[in-house]
Amino acid sequence: MRAISLGLRLALLGLVCITLALGVAFVGLSSLFNSHVERRAEAELTVHFDQLLGGLTVAGAGVTAGAPLSDPRFQRVYGGLYWQIDTADGQSRSRSLWDGVLETGKGTGPSFTRISGPQGEDLLARSQQIALPAALGGGAARVVVAMDAASIDAAGQEFIRDMLPYLLVLELVLIAAGVAQIYLGLRPLQALRTRVGHLRRGKAARMGAGWPSEVQPLAAEVDALLDQHEQEVRLAQHRASDLAHGLKTPLQALLGEAARLDASGQGQAARSINDLVARMRRQVDFELMRTRAQRGTSDLRKVAQGVLSVLARVPEAETLVLENTIPADLTVALPPEELAELLGAITENAVRHAAAEVLLQAKAVGDQIAITICDDGPGLPDDQRERLLSRGARLDESGEGSGLGLAIAQSIIARRGGRLDLSNRPGGGLSVRLTLPIRQSR
Template identity: 35%
Template structure:
C-alpha cells in the first residue's frame, strides 16, 4: 500500500483516534475503579465502626472497654493493615495492630460518618472512617469517636490486578476495532475501486461510458467524467474529419502541380524537375502530418490490438508484390502479444516497417515478438545493408532516410510518431541477419483498479 493511499491515511487516522479513545477510556475506568474501591471500603469500615460502637462500654472510672473485639485477624497482627481506635472521656482504646501508635480521627465534617485519609502506624496511608456516638454511663453520657482504618496498599493491589486485566483487554479491543474500521474503510471505498475498474474498461475500449449506478456522493464525479468522455469523442471525430478534409483538399493542388511538372518537362526541364521535387516533398510532409494527427487522437479510450493477425495480413499482402515473392518471410509471434493501440495504428506502423524491410532485404525478413510481465516487444529485421548511425540519427530528427528507393522515405519516422502516441518506443540498430533491426517496445498496461 503506497504512502499516498487514501485507505492508508484513513486507516491510520482511525487507528490513532481509536487508540486515543481507548486510552481515555482506560484512564476513566481506572478513576471510576478508585472511587468505587474507596466507597466500598469506606462502607465496610463504617459497618465495623458501628459494630464496635455497639459493643463499647464505659467503666465507673471512665475507662473504656470492648468485651468482644472484631474477629478479623488483621486487627490482632501488629501493623496488619486494619486498625480500630476508640477515644472519649479522656480515655482511648485501640486495636493490637496499632501496637504503640495512635490513629487520631478524621476531622469533623457535615457528613456522618466522616471519611478521609490518615497516616498509618508504619508510615503508609490509610483510608479511615470516624463515627461519633454517645454511650450512656452511670453519670453523664460519654461522647466517643470510633475510628476504623485500612491500609491503602491493599487497595493498590486490587487496582494493580484490575490494570493487569484492563490493559490486555484494551489492546484486544483496539485490534478488533482497528480491524473493523479497516473493513469499514474498505467497504466505504468500494465505489472508487469500481470506478477505477470501469475507467480501466474505458481505457481498454470495452466500455464507452461509465455506468450511472454509483452512490449519490460519487455520481457527480461519474457524470463529469462521462461528459469529458463525450467531449473527447466529439473532438476526436472532429479531428479525424478535419484530417480527411485536409487530405482531400491538398490532393487536387498536388495533382495539378504534378501535371504542370510533366507539361513543362520538354520546354523547361529544370523547372519541371524543381516543381516535381517540391510536389513530392509536400506530399511527404502531408502524409506525415496526417499520420501525426491520427496518432494524436488516441485520447482516453485505448484498445489492445493482437499483433499476430495484423502481421499475418500485412505479410500476406507484401508477399504478393513482385519483389516480395523472392523473399523468405519468417514470423514468430505469440498469440498473447497485444499492441496498446488501435488496429489501424498498428497496421500503419507494422506496414511501414515491413515495407521498408521488403525494399532493402536481400533474401530474408524476420518478424518476432515477446509478451511478458514487463510489457511487449515486436522486432522487424532484414538482411539488407542496414543503416549507419548518422542515418539512424537523421530518422530520429524526422528526416528522410534515402531517396534511391520509391516511396515517401518517411515510413520509419511515421511509425515512430504513431508508436510514441500509443506509449511505445522504437529503437533502431543492426540485426544479426546483417541488416536493420527495428524494435518496438511498450510497457505493461497497468490496471487502474489494482493496488
C-alpha cells in the same frame, strides 16, 4: 500534497484512534474499578464502625469496646484493622495499634479519608464525632476505624494486570476490523481504476452509473471529459479533412505543370516535381485516412503479406528475401488501411537498407501483439535513435525519400496506445519492435 497511500493514511489514523480509545478505556476502567473496591472497603469499615459503637462501655474515666470485634485483625499487633476512641477524659484504641495513634480529623459528620498508620503505611479511615449517652458518661467522642489501604491498591494493580491482555487482544481485533473496513471502503477506488484502464484499452466506452455516491461525481466528470474530448477530436478531424482536400487541387495543378515541363524538354525538373507531389500526396492520403472511421480489426498476417507483395516490386527488393513468419491467427485492433500504412512505413525503410533479407515476425503478449521487423543492413548508431524517430529525419540523408515513414508510424503507434522500439540485431541490422493492442482502443 505528498503522495502517501490513502489506505496507509486511513490505517495510521485508525491505529491512532484505536490506541487513544483503548487508552481512555484503560484509564476509565482502572479508575472505575478502584472506586468500586474503595466503596466496598468503606462499606466494610462502616460495618466495623457500627459494631464498635454497639459495644461501647465505660472503662475507667473513658469509654472503650465492651467486647473484642469479630475480625481477629483488631487483636493482632499491626494487623491492618484499627480503631480509636477519643473523649475529653482519655483515649482508648485497639490492640492492633499497639503504641500507635491515629489521626482523628476535625469534622463532626462521617467522613472517609486517607491517613498514616502506626508504621507509616497508608490507611483508609472512617471517622465521626458522636454524642455519648448518659449511661456512657455523656459528652462527645470521636471514633475512628481504619484499614490498611495496601489491599485496595493491590486489587487495582491486579485488575490492571488482568485487563491488559484483554485490551491487547481487543486492539488486535479492532485493527483487523479496521483493515477490513479500509479494504472494503477502498474497493470502489480499485474498481474505478479498473474501469479507467478499460477506458484506455477500449474495453469500455464510459464510466457509467452505479458508483457509490462519493465516487459517482468523479465518474460523471470523467464521462463529461471523454464527451468533450471526442467532440474536439471530431472537429479536428473535420479541419484536417478540409485541409487535406484543399491541398489536392494545388497538387493536381503541380502535376499539370510537371507534364508541361516534361513536354518542353525539362524532364529533370518534371521528375523532381512529380517526386515532390508523390510525397505530398502520401501525406495527404494519410491525413485523410486518419479523419475517416478509424475503428476496426485486421488480420495481421494477411495485411503484412499485402505490404510485402507491394514492396517486392520496388527496385531495392529485387535481390532481397522478404519473409513473413507471422502466425495466421493474430488480429490487431487497427483498420486494414492504417495497419498497412504502419507496416509499409517500417518495412519500406527495412527494404531500403537491407543487404539480403527482411523478416516479419509477431507473437501475442498478454492483451497485446508484438510485431518485429528485422533487416540485415548496417543497423543504427545509438546516438541516432531518437533523431530517426523525429518527424522528417532520415538515417541516410543522401538517399531518396521524405523521411516521414518512421514518424508517421510512430504517430499511429502513439494514437493507438502502442509502442515503437528500435534496437540493433546481434548479427547486424536493425530490429523495429511494434507493440499494438489486440482489442480496440479509443
